[in-house]
Amino acid sequence: MRPAKIPEVLPFQKGQRLKTLRHLVRLFWEMWRTSPYLMLGTIVMRLVVAVQPPLALLFTKFIIDEVVRQTGLGPLGAGWIESGRLNYLGMLLVGEFALVFGRDLLQRGIQVLDALQGELHSNRISVDLMRHAAELDLMHFEEASYQDKLERARRQAASRSTVLSQVFGQVQMVITAVALAIGLLLYAPLLILLMAVAILPAVYGEFRFNRLAYWLSHERSPERRQMEYLRQIGASADSAKEVKLFGLGTYLVGKFKDLADKIYVENRRLTIQRSAWGALLGTLSTIAYYGAFAYVVWRTLNGEFTIGDLVFLSGSFGQLNGYFQQILIGFTQIAGQALYLDDLYSFFDIKPTITDPARPKPFPAPLRRGIVFDNVGFRYPGSERFVIRNFNLTINAGETVALVGENGAGKTTIVKLMTRLYEAEEGSITIDGTDIREFSSDDLRRNIGVIFQDFLRYSFTARDNIGVGRIEAAADLPRITRSAEQSLANEVIDKLPGGYDQQLGKQFIGGQDLSGGEWQKLAIARAYMREASIIILDEPTAALDARAEAEVFARFKSLSEAATALLISHRFSTVRMADRIVVLDEGKVLEAGTHEELMALRGHYAELFELQAAGYR
Incomplete structure (x- = not known):
């Protein structure tokens, strides 16, 4: 300096x-x-x-x-x-x-x-x-x-x-x-x-x-x-x-x-x-x-x-x-x-650039058709490089789609655009035919349950850690316990001395810390707490062991049948359960299909799957 x-x-x-x-x-x-x-x-x-x-x-x-x-x-x-x-x-x-x-x-x-x-x-x-x-x-x-x-x-x-x-x-x-x-x-x-x-x-x-x-x-x-x-x-x-x-x-x-x-x-x-x-x-x-x-x-x-x-x-x-x-x-x-x-x-005096329309349209619930990315392009502010460009993808209503690809392929950016954390620079994103810019941001995000890999570990009670997933229903204990059961977080909470009222984290007196996997189950419970039409899990099980991950995804698959789900994961063993797997490379769709179809194609997905599988042999 x-x-x-x-x-x-x-x-x-x-x-x-x-x-x-x-x-x-x-x-x-x-x-x-x-x-x-x-x-x-x-x-x-x-x-x-x-x-x-x-x-x-x-x-x-x-x-x-x-x-x-x-x-x-x-x-x-x-x-x-x-x-x-x-x-x-x-x-x-x-x-x-x-x-x-x-x-x-x-x-x-x-x-x-x-x-x-x-x-x-x-x-x-x-x-x-x-x-x-x-x-x-x-x-x-x-x-x-x-x-x-x-x-x-x-x-x-x-x-x-x-x-x-x-x-x-x-x-x-x-x-x-x-x-x-x-x-x-x-x-x-x-x-x-x-x-x-x-x-x-x-x-x-x-x-x-x-x-x-x-x-x-x-x-x-x-x-x-x-x-x-x-x-x-x-x-x-x-x-x-x-x-x-x-x-x-x-x-x-x-x-x-x-x-x-x-x-x-x-x-x-x-x-x-x-x-x-x-x-x-x-x-x-x-x-x-x-x-x-x-x-x-x-x-x-x-x-x-x-x-x-x-x-x-x-x-x-x-x-x-x-x-x-x-x-x-x-x-x-x-x-x-x-x-x-x-x-x-x-x-x-700093003003948000992402604003709501004067007369926002109501969010379609339940979804009838699905989500469409049409020639979407985006680059982060201050950067000349497009993270995604000419990106096209359709996620049908009720479908579970998995996004896979190497780091920097644009997976998390797609989630940010879909939830209007950022605004697409080119193209459009529609839900049941309505551009997401025509919804109010609050209504859009209220109907999308998202858990990112870098989720927050709140120094709140176990009840509040889940309740923040739907803040207006944070006092609804039956809904909180139901969400905990869906994410298997109930097994963690049952072991706590104070149960749902146990203070978590070491920041305050009487707080009890959890393992990374236990925190992750509480975070996933937040997504279920929303009871949203769209569920997005971005690397949600990175801290879970193989058995816990298999249990979480088996539960996720059964619970997301009535919802439209987007799953992002580096673990190819978990994305096999998706209805469709989309392979991204440099912001574009490289391959798409079921696990069996992509393996038969012998393309990029098959190569990555074999490389990862070899590590387990």
């Missing part, structure tokens, strides 16, 4: 920066919809808190001037209480106490409301992220650029709700600063000019370094994703056996450390530069403050200001100086945070 060269001119045009700032408006409305009452509460509280600092300083001025006046009247006599000499001073003290005490209560209330609002919004945005990811096409998850966007969006989903609290804090400080500035303008306008001279360089420096930090984070998204991957396989139950057997621990740690160290060096350089410039510009601010303080003291000594005025002006300038720095630097930080919001919202 080459070190990132920090550019002299940042790659963010003004239009892009304005676009990212508009995300703040989008964030505001999202958080308002999350909880308008919490939002309104924090706004009102901040408005009240905003006017407290100048009022407290004003009370302090009046108190000091009153104390000076009282000292000129001589010592307090015995009847000072009855005389009411200190009533005005007492009222001022009570008033300032009420301001300070009320501010503390309101600040705590604001923290509570912000925390609740932030958690609600974080939960909502995480739900929205998951929902949007579910709507995107499969290609979005099989391309590195989209993976980088998703990774950046995940990082921002849980943390960007604090940006709005920063914005509200900025508005609160602006109101406070305006009130303080009015006092300074009335007494000493020169102080405002001194403040501007001191603050503007610091603001520019902060603005530049915020953008640099975002740029560096953006540029290193691929490397951070690699680090997350290394962290996962280096400390995961799924990879632990292989890591230990191959002695990969040191290798993985070395790769992770190499990436982490290089990113650290870049961040360290930026941090040091930022700190050095901050120290220099902070010194200018300090000089300006004490210059202003000396100016106020000089005018007080000349009798132009009272002692109370001195305290009020010096306190106002000090606070205003701090507020102006926080406001201007805060705005640059918010602008930087808005850049990160762009990472989040740019993911939400």
Whole structure:
């Protein structure tokens, strides 16, 4: 990994920066919809808190001037209480106490409301992220650029709700600063000019370094994703056996450390530069403050200001100086945070390319004619090579067809096209004469039961592991047990201590792991759970032994007589039970027929069958 060269001119045009700032408006409305009452509460509280600092300083001025006046009247006599000499001073003290005490209560209330609002919004945005990811096409998850966007969006989903609290804090400080500035303008306008001279360089420096930090984070998204991957396989139950057997621990740690160290060096350089410039510009601010303080003291000594005025002006300038720095630097930080919001919202702005028709046709159930691939061509996004082209195949209703062929022949791609995980680039796929693009995607997939070789092993209960196959029927235990019996998964579940309620997997306490074959039987049960018109098994028995595989396929054959079935397998012993076997080669149908017909043909199928059979002799 080459070190990132920090550019002299940042790659963010003004239009892009304005676009990212508009995300703040989008964030505001999202958080308002999350909880308008919490939002309104924090706004009102901040408005009240905003006017407290100048009022407290004003009370302090009046108190000091009153104390000076009282000292000129001589010592307090015995009847000072009855005389009411200190009533005005007492009222001022009570008033300032009420301001300070009320501010503390309101600040705590604001923290509570912000925390609740932030958690609600974080939960909502995480739900929205998951929902949007579910709507995107499969290609979005099989391309590195989209993976980088998703990774950046995940990082921002849980943390960007604090940006709005920063914005509200900025508005609160602006109101406070305006009130303080009015006092300074009335007494000493020169102080405002001194403040501007001191603050503007610091603001520019902060603005530049915020953008640099975002740029560096953006540029290193691929490397951070690699680090997350290394962290996962280096400390995961799924990879632990292989890591230990191959002695990969040191290798993985070395790769992770190499990436982490290089990113650290870049961040360290930026941090040091930022700190050095901050120290220099902070010194200018300090000089300006004490210059202003000396100016106020000089005018007080000349009798132009009272002692109370001195305290009020010096306190106002000090606070205003701090507020102006926080406001201007805060705005640059918010602008930087808005850049990160762009990472989040740019993911939400990705639109699926596979869309449903305005008036989808109902899926034909049961099938009458079958499935037809007519001159279908497809290549994966970014690739010039067609995986399949001029592909023609008819699967009759109620027929069990097996697809065989070497790796890369296009078998799994056909399944992805048939289920509209991808869209055919050429030709059409019809079911009972209707193009699958005329069905809604949900309706199409609801009527197709698919199990891929790389099925998920959910860390759910055994019941839920099967129930996800038809999520709307996940509470239907009789249907779940029936599906388990059809896939022979009931034999696995009967041995579990908790039966169908047993937590599976080692990720959570009390979970029990299964063998690869046992997991596979549960996965096959999901396909039966759908009770679909079309059943597709893509290498479904790779983890089963020969006996278990024979039992599963014998059961599959008997149960799929009322359905149309597509079977993909590398094991030729299992595909013999299919009504028809289709041999694929480089995305085209090379041979088709029953096992006996293909063996008599003495072609590619017969050659592959003999090669595999020889391994068992």
